[in-house]
Amino acid sequence: AQSVTQLGSHVSVSEGALVLLRCNYSSSVPPYLFWYVQYPNQGLQLLLKYTSAATLVKGINDFEAEFKKSETSFHLTKPSAHMSDAAEYFCAVGYSSASKIIFGSGTRLSIRP
Amino acid sequence: GAVVSQHPSRVICKSGTSVKIECRSLDFQATTMFWYRQFPKKSLMLMATSNEGSKATYEQGVEKDKFLINHASLTLSTLTVTSAHPEDSSFYICSAPGDVEETQYFGPGTRLLVL
Secondary structure, eight states, rough: OOOEEOOOOOEEEESSSSSSEEEEEEEOOOOOOEEEEETTTTHHHHHHHHSSSSSEEEGGGGGEEEEGGGGTEEEESSOOOOGGGGGEEEEEEESSSTEEEEEOEEEEOOOOE | OOEEEEEEEEEEETOOOOEEEEESSSSSSSSSSEEOOOETTTTTEEEEEEESSSSOOOOOTOOOTTEEEEEEEETTTEEEOOOOOGGGGGEEEEEEOOOSSSEEEEEEEEEEOOO
């Protein structure tokens, strides 16, 4: 079975500050890992995905995540937060890019002016 | 890139009626589609896997007689909420694996409100 745990249901950072959203996974097989963003009243948008290639994955809008097998983590970072980054972020795991995806509980990111 | 659409985007119905939600892959074929449910300010919960030409596979705890899924063609899956009740009010999202890019595409979601 696969699962993900997102630490912190709400993260607040100042504009321009580092963004760090934490995600730990559990999987009996090498996982595919994803970060999705959801803006209010909208659908999901893929930020980035890990598919067993490079452990450091770069995504859209300067987000990146690092796969650390030893820590079973896939934390999402962005060097400098923008006001437009305020949204709900979901970490997710799957057996492949085409399989069903199991989502974490989500982290709401707020940006302070 | 590939696009998945959902119709309707928003629906309000009376308790006891049935509501059908469509999920279409617009420029690619999808033998498999997934249906998720999202409660307000909550995460997405996988409900079922829709399989073209065969029965859907439901996740544990999801009532298959309540949430009827039909994968009528390689580009269309439908979710019918039967005898809807207020507790069925939610945001329903479908997804489909792309046939070229190694990724999965999500529809924009359907917001259901049962009065």
